[in-house]
Amino acid sequence: MIEPETPPGARATEDGTDFTIWSAHAETIDLVLFDADDAEIATTRLRAEQAGWHHAFVEAVRPGTRYGYRADGLFSPTTGHWFDHSKLLVDPWAIAIDRPFSHDPCLSLHGFDTAALVPKAIVTTLDEPGFLEPPRFAPGGLIYELSVRAFTILHPDVPEHQRGTIAALGHPAVIAHLKKIGVSAVELMPIAAWTDERHLAPLGLTNGWGYNTVTFMALDPRLAPGGITELRDAVAKLHAAGIGVILDVVFNHTGESDALGPTLSLRGIDGVSYFRMHGAQLANDSGTGNTLACDRAPVQRLILDTLRHFVRNAGIDGFRFDLAPVLGRNDHGFDSQAALFADMAADPLLADRVMIAEPWDVGLGGYQLGNFPARFLEWNNRYRDDVRHFWRGDPTRMGDLVTRIAGSSDIFSGQKSRSVNFIAAHDGFSLADCVAYKAKHNEANGEHNRDGHDENISWNNGIEGPTADPDIRAARRRDLKALLATLYASRGTIMLTAGDEFGRTQHGNNNAYCQDNAITWLDWAGRDAELEDYVAGLARIRAGAPHLADPQLLSDADVMWLAPDGRRFEDKDWHDPNTFAIGMRLPGITVLINRSPETVHFADPPTEVGPRSVVFVA
Numbered sequence: 001m002i003e004p005e006t007p008p009g010a011r012a013t014e015d016g017t018d019f020t021i022w023s024a025h026a027e028t029i030d031l032v033l034f035d036a037d038d039a040e041i042a043t044t045r046l047r048a049e050q051a052g053w054h055h056a057f058v059e060a061v062r063p064g065t066r067y068g069y070r071a072d073g074l075f076s077p078t079t080g081h082w083f084d085h086s087k088l089l090v091d092p093w094a095i096a097i098d099r100p101f102s103h104d105p106c107l108s109l110h111g112f113d114t115a116a117l118v119p120k121a122i123v124t125t126l127d128e129p130g131f132l133e134p135p136r137f138a139p140g141g142l143i144y145e146l147s148v149r150a151f152t153i154l155h156p157d158v159p160e161h162q163r164g165t166i167a168a169l170g171h172p173a174v175i176a177h178l179k180k181i182g183v184s185a186v187e188l189m190p191i192a193a194w195t196d197e198r199h200l201a202p203l204g205l206t207n208g209w210g211y212n213t214v215t216f217m218a219l220d221p222r223l224a225p226g227g228i229t230e231l232r233d234a235v236a237k238l239h240a241a242g243i244g245v246i247l248d249v250v251f252n253h254t255g256e257s258d259a260l261g262p263t264l265s266l267r268g269i270d271g272v273s274y275f276r277m278h279g280a281q282l283a284n285d286s287g288t289g290n291t292l293a294c295d296r297a298p299v300q301r302l303i304l305d306t307l308r309h310f311v312r313n314a315g316i317d318g319f320r321f322d323l324a325p326v327l328g329r330n331d332h333g334f335d336s337q338a339a340l341f342a343d344m345a346a347d348p349l350l351a352d353r354v355m356i357a358e359p360w361d362v363g364l365g366g367y368q369l370g371n372f373p374a375r376f377l378e379w380n381n382r383y384r385d386d387v388r389h390f391w392r393g394d395p396t397r398m399g400d401l402v403t404r405i406a407g408s409s410d411i412f413s414g415q416k417s418r419s420v421n422f423i424a425a426h427d428g429f430s431l432a433d434c435v436a437y438k439a440k441h442n443e444a445n446g447e448h449n450r451d452g453h454d455e456n457i458s459w460n461n462g463i464e465g466p467t468a469d470p471d472i473r474a475a476r477r478r479d480l481k482a483l484l485a486t487l488y489a490s491r492g493t494i495m496l497t498a499g500d501e502f503g504r505t506q507h508g509n510n511n512a513y514c515q516d517n518a519i520t521w522l523d524w525a526g527r528d529a530e531l532e533d534y535v536a537g538l539a540r541i542r543a544g545a546p547h548l549a550d551p552q553l554l555s556d557a558d559v560m561w562l563a564p565d566g567r568r569f570e571d572k573d574w575h576d577p578n579t580f581a582i583g584m585r586l587p588g589i590t591v592l593i594n595r596s597p598e599t600v601h602f603a604d605p606p607t608e609v610g611p612r613s614v615v616f617v618a
Helices: 148-152 166-170 172-180 227-240 266-274 297-314 324-328 339-346 381-392 398-405 470-488 529-543 571-575
Strands: 009-012 016-022 028-034 040-045 053-059 066-072 142-146 185-188 244-249 318-321 354-357 376-380 419-421 493-497 560-562 581-586 589-594 600-603 606-609 613-617
Touching: 016 266, 028 053, 040 053, 066 266, 142 148, 148 166, 166 172, 166 185, 166 227, 172 227, 172 529, 227 244, 227 297, 244 297, 244 354, 266 297, 297 339, 324 339, 324 354, 376 381, 376 419, 381 398, 381 470, 398 571, 398 581, 470 493, 470 529, 470 613, 581 600, 589 606, 606 613
Parallel strands: 142 185, 142 493, 185 244, 244 318, 318 354, 354 376, 419 493
Antiparallel strands: 009 016, 016 053, 028 040, 028 066, 560 581, 581 589, 589 613, 600 606
C-alpha cells in the first residue's frame, strides 16, 4: 500500500493539524470542526491524493479540537456503497472521542443529519513513549480475563470515582488480589469505544461486554475518562507488580451491523472496501452483521496501526483476537499464511508481543483450532469440553482428559503447546454455574431464552439453581474445587475468568453480554472467601512446581501415568470408560485425580484421594 504524505488520523503540528483518511470510492470527503457546544464552526474539503488517501492541513487547529468527516458518493447498499453527506463519520484512526456511542434509529436513515448523534473525534497529541520493555507474560502463566466495569464497579476498596474504570485496575487492593491467585497477565475485554446493538434499547438493555467496536484506537470514555493516559498509567502499575496486560481486540466486524445498521464510520467512508461482500449482501462471518476485509491493505493498515498504538503509547504486552479466523480470511477461506500475520511477525513493535487467537468464527471453514501461525497461542475449546465431560461423569475416555491437561499434542504440533486452557470464559456459563445448572436461563436477555448455546456440558447436582440443601451445596463445592484444581494442574497457559475463583454466578445466564448490572458485576462483598483461599493455595502449588506450567509437550521420559495400584497405565486403561482415577507424576510433583464417587487409595505415593477430587503431592 502506498504511504500517505502524512500518517492517517489527525496529527497536530506547531502551525495546525494534518488530517488524513483513506477511501477509494468517495467522490468528496469534508472535514467538519466543532466547538465546545457541538456547533459546526468550519468545513474543509480534503484533497484526493494517490492510492485513495485524502488529506487536508488546517492552520491553527490545536489539540483538543473536535472533528468528524462527511463523505459523499454513490448510495447503493446492494453494491456496498453507503455514501451519505448527511452522516457525520468518526475518524477510524481517532485516538480519542468526546462521548460514548449511543444507538438511535436515525443513524440508519438515509439523508438524516447525524451530527448531533455521533461522538466527535478529538485532535490528540501523545506524549513521547517511554522505553518499551519485553512483555511481562510468557506462555505457561495464568491469564485472568476480566470486564473492566463488571470487575471494579462494586469493589469496596476502590474509590467510588474510579469504580468501573481502567484506573481502578491499578489500585493496590486489586493488584493484591491478582497476586494472591497467581495472575501473570490480565486480559481486558474490549475497551475500545463500542455501540449497542439496535434491538437492546427497546428491551431496556445495554451491551456491557464491548464486542461491538466502532473505533479501534479511541477508548470508550465510560471505561477510560482519562483516555490513553489512564490506560498507560494502569499498565505501569500492573507492570510494577509483575503483571502483564493483554487487550481483547475486535477486528472481525464493526458495530455498524448489517444493511439496516447505523452509519458511524467505515460504512460511510468506503463500505465496499473496508467490508467483505457476498453478492449484494454484507458477509457475516462474524455473526454480527458485517465482516471486515482483513486481506485488504487499508484494513490491514488500520489494524497494524492500532496494535502499534497500544504497544507504543500504553506498553501493552499482547492481544487476544476475537473471532480470529477473520484476520486470515480471503475470498477462498482462511489462510494461515495471510499477509496480516506475516506483517505482525515482522513489525519491530509487535514481533515480541503475546498474540492469542480465538480460533473460530461462524463463516465457512471457520473452526481453525491448531491452525494459526506458530507464534499464536489459541483458546482451546476442546480442553474446556473434555474437562467438563470428564467431571460431569460422562463415559469419556481417560485419555481425552490426560491429552488436554498435558498440552493437547493432538492439536498442536511442534515441541510446545500453544493451548490456552480454560474451563469457563466470559461467553457461556460461569464456572460455578457449570455445577449448578443443567440448562441456560437467559430470560433476562429479552429473547425468550432463545439466545446462547443450548448445550453447556453442565450439571446441577440434583436441583436446578439455588438451593439450601446442604448435601447438594457440598457436592457443588467439591466439583468446583475439582475443576479449579484440574485447571491449575494443566500444562502450559491457563485462563481463569474474573470471579470464578470465588464462585461468581450469572444465575444460569450463558449469554450475559447485555446485562450491565448485578448479573455480571462481581459481588466482592458476598464472595466465597474460602474458595478464594483454596485457589490461592493452588496458585502457590503451581508456582512451586514449574513443570506444571511448562508448555513443552510431554514425552514418555517426562511423565509417568499411574494407576491407583501403582502400575503404569496400559492401553486398556486409556480406553476404558470405567477408568475413574489416574496419577500424573512430573519432576517434583504428582497430581492425583479421582472422578469416582468413592475415596480411592493411591499406592504410589500412598495417598487417600476423596470422592471427585484432585490432590497434589510434592
